[in-house]
Amino acid sequence: MTQLVRVHNLTVSSDGYAAGEGQSLERPFGSVDPMDLMSWVVGTASWPGRSETGGSRGLDDHLVREFHRDIGAEIMGRNKFSPHRGPWADEEWQGWWGDEPPFHTPVFVMTHHPRPSFTLGDTTFHFVSGDPASVLAQALEAAAGKDVRLGGGADTVRQFLDAGLVDTLHVAVAPIEIGSGSRLWTSPDDLLDRYHRDVVPSPSGVVHHLFWRD
Amino acid sequence: MTQLVRVHNLTVSSDGYAAGEGQSLERPFGSVDPMDLMSWVVGTASWPGRSETGGSRGLDDHLVREFHRDIGAEIMGRNKFSPHRGPWADEEWQGWWGDEPPFHTPVFVMTHHPRPSFTLGDTTFHFVSGDPASVLAQALEAAAGKDVRLGGGADTVRQFLDAGLVDTLHVAVAPIEIGSGSRLWTSPDDLLDRYHRDVVPSPSGVVHHLFWRD
Numbered sequence: 532m533t534q535l536v537r538v539h540n541l542t543v544s545s546d547g548y549a550a551g552e553g554q555s556l557e558r559p560f561g562s563v564d565p566m567d568l569m570s571w572v573v574g575t576a577s578w579p580g581r582s583e584t585g586g587s588r589g590l591d592d593h594l595v596r597e598f599h600r601d602i603g604a605e606i607m608g609r610n611k612f613s614p615h616r617g618p619w620a621d622e623e624w625q626g627w628w629g630d631e632p633p634f635h636t637p638v639f640v641m642t643h644h645p646r647p648s649f650t651l652g653d654t655t656f657h658f659v660s661g662d663p664a665s666v667l668a669q670a671l672e673a674a675a676g677k678d679v680r681l682g683g684g685a686d687t688v689r690q691f692l693d694a695g696l697v698d699t700l701h702v703a704v705a706p707i708e709i710g711s712g713s714r715l716w717t718s719p720d721d722l723l724d725r726y727h728r729d730v731v732p733s734p735s736g737v738v739h740h741l742f743w744r745d
Numbered sequence: 746m747t748q749l750v751r752v753h754n755l756t757v758s759s760d761g762y763a764a765g766e767g768q769s770l771e772r773p774f775g776s777v778d779p780m781d782l783m784s785w786v787v788g789t790a791s792w793p794g795r796s797e798t799g800g801s802r803g804l805d806d807h808l809v810r811e812f813h814r815d816i817g818a819e820i821m822g823r824n825k826f827s828p829h830r831g832p833w834a835d836e837e838w839q840g841w842w843g844d845e846p847p848f849h850t851p852v853f854v855m856t857h858h859p860r861p862s863f864t865l866g867d868t869t870f871h872f873v874s875g876d877p878a879s880v881l882a883q884a885l886e887a888a889a890g891k892d893v894r895l896g897g898g899a900d901t902v903r904q905f906l907d908a909g910l911v912d913t914l915h916v917a918v919a920p921i922e923i924g925s926g927s928r929l930w931t932s933p934d935d936l937l938d939r940y941h942r943d944v945v946p947s948p949s950g951v952v953h954h955l956f957w958r959d
Contacts, residue, residue: 588957589943729803
């Protein structure tokens with residue numbers, strides 16, 4: 532089977548932003564309240580951060596489930612991993628996710644600033660520089676035949692799209708406007724020259740856009 | 746994790762029938778052309794019967810994928826397994842699916858007529874009598890912690906629904922009428938006293954109904 536590069540559960544505003552300006556430790560999504568974007572996820576039974584049983588098992592949940600299906604590695608941008616910028620002043624930062632990060636695979640963090648790999652729970656973080664194609668080559672090898680999830684943020688997904696390296700995307704469009712920040716697109720139609728798409732409104736208020744290519 | 750009993754990809758007409766009258770070797774869906782019900786499935790990348798690469802990866806495909814996710818056993822009615830009725834005149838019949846049935850788990854065929862188990866590919870068929878609860882107990886044990894797929898047909902699903910044994914259902918409603926045969930319901934609203942539901946129209950023409958309970 533061909534290994535795919537997949538984007539899941541990336542949520543953007545109606546004007547295409549996945550986060551606002553001014554990311555910080557206290558505000559991982561910058562000016563935006565994370566719940567304004569992600570509330571559709573946290574109510575689902577399959578949300579990786581869920582600690583109790585229960586949750587919905589409808590449309591939103593069916594899409595959230597894909598996060599883990601047949602994934603062997605993740606690639607993420609530096610800003611998804613950390614609110615810090617520049618050289619690593621503090622290597623004690625181990626991500627936002629506590630002692631059990633929800634990835635359970637190797638994770639490749641794209642950064643120009645070197646740092647040793649470390650393992651937390653059953654997730655190992657590697658810090659890699661280079662262009663999207665070379666980072667992807669490492670992730671595909673680590674995934675050992677499974678697919679690679681491209682975890683975001685929007686700027687990182689944009690880089691991989693521009694390099695033609697993304698096979699499928701699930702983007703949820705939330706009914707808010709952000710105005711400035713980390714932007715995926717000006718319109719969900721921007722990708723139609725290269726992808727098939729289904730548009731699926733959800734009862735939760737987001738509209739799911741499912742993209743794939745031949 | 747709790748083991749769930751799940752129905753996937755069960756396709757019925759707008760008047761609630763999953764097959765017409767007169768099932769036979771030549772006509773597994775009786776009076777109905779199988780493609781009138783199932784064409785939405787066969788175009789997807791994840792259709793278990795697919796022998797070539799390609800296929801759509803949109804909404805329909807996301808739902809089809811669930812067929813295999815975390816399933817440890819299947820239960821099916823006698824009429825899903827075979828067009829024959831009554832005692833097994835011919836134990837050479839091994840189902841409709843050729844040498845590599847798409848189940849890859851133990852399958853429990855509900856029948857009053859005993860027959861030895863047999864294995865084909867990596868699927869083992871067991872022939873069991875008893876009420877839904879006792880058959881389910883066997884399937885749950887065989888599933889070894891994974892979920893049990895209730896494979897159909899409509900009469901079998903109906904029996905399990907009436908016994909309160911189904912946790913989630915994905916039913917696709919196709920835009921045809923059948924008029925008589927094996928019927929799941931008079932209306933998709935019949936289950937709303939017991940289940941939550943999302944209704945999701947697909948570009949392929951079917952309308953997906955996703956049911957779950959607390």
